[in-house]
Amino acid sequence: MKNIGVLAALAVLLGGCASVQPTLPDDYQGPTATIQDSERRLERGKANLFYLESIDGKRIKTSRTESLSASYGQGDSLETVLLKNWVPAQRQVFTIVGRTTYAMPMRAMTGTVYEIKGDVDFTPEAGRSYTIKGHLSEDRAAVWLEERVSGKVIEKFEVEGDSELGFFEK
Numbered sequence: 001m002k003n004i005g006v007l008a009a010l011a012v013l014l015g016g017c018a019s020v021q022p023t024l025p026d027d028y029q030g031p032t033a034t035i036q037d038s039e040r041r042l043e044r045g046k047a048n049l050f051y052l053e054s055i056d057g058k059r060i061k062t063s064r065t066e067s068l069s070a071s072y073g074q075g076d077s078l079e080t081v082l083l084k085n086w087v088p089a090q091r092q093v094f095t096i097v098g099r100t101t102y103a104m105p106m107r108a109m110t111g112t113v114y115e116i117k118g119d120v121d122f123t124p125e126a127g128r129s130y131t132i133k134g135h136l137s138e139d140r141a142a143v144w145l146e147e148r149v150s151g152k153v154i155e156k157f158e159v160e161g162d163s164e165l166g167f168f169e170k
Contacts, residue, residue, distance in 0.1 A: 021058040023085040031089040031126030036148065037063040037082045038133050045076035045103040046111075050134040050143055052085055053117065054095040060085070064101055071103045078103035089126035093119050096157075098134035098143035113165045116141040118157030130154065136163065 024032065037051040051063040066081035078101065087094075097117040102108040114136040122145075124130060134143035141163035144156035 019059075020061050021055070023052075023055060023060050023087050025088075028088055032086050033089050033124035033126060034084050034086055034129045035094065035124070035145070036084045036129060036131045038131055039063075039080050039082060040134075040136075041080070042100075045078050045107065047078055047080055047101055048098060048114070048134065048136045049080070049082075049101050050096070050098045050132045051083065052094060052132060053097045055087065056092050057095075062097075064097075064099060067101060068103075074103065076103050076107070087124055089124050089128075091121070091123040093121045094145065095119050096132050096143050096145055098136050098141060100136055108170050109167065112138075113170050114141055114163045115165050115169075116143050116157055116159055116163050118143065118155070120145050120155045122154055138162070138164075 035052050037049065040048040042048060049064050049067065052060065053062055054060060061083065063081055063083045066083060067078060070079040070081050071077060095117060097115065099115040100113045102111060129148040130145055131148050132143065132145055140160055142156060142158040145154040146152060147154065
């Protein structure tokens with residue numbers, strides 16, 4: 001009976017970790033912009049994803065979690081889901097990420113996972129579209145936010161050299 005209580009408490013704690021916020025508050029009526037995630041497919045079961053992770057420190061639904069969910073039970077086949085997030089056209093801090101993602105957790109644990117992230121403090125222009133792009137390799141990692149039509153880079157985070165995650169970071 002004691003084990004059931006421990007399991008219930010653990011389930012509640014883990015459930016709290018999974019809560020995410022919408023990118024637009026329910027009552028928001030103002031102007032908006034969009035931020036589109038992107039990918040670079042490396043093989044059937046592996047891709048580099050470039051995505052929005054949080055807004056003003058609040059976690060949101062991400063392309064990484066949606067892709068892992070869509071790929072569950074499909075073996076080594078990564079079904080990528082790239083989100084297009086509608087955001088208020090107001091100053092906020094957007095956390096953008098570039099990360100290697102595998103369909104199978106075991107491959108992630110034994111394979112190479114690169115990651116880079118950064119906070120972009122800016123005001124999206126109403127009606128504009130932005131895309132998160134990047135590059136991940138052994139020699140360099142970069143992630144940036146750019147205005148979709150013009151290609152103008154809003155902000156870029158770059159590391160020369162190794163950006164590989166350690167075993168316990170994956």
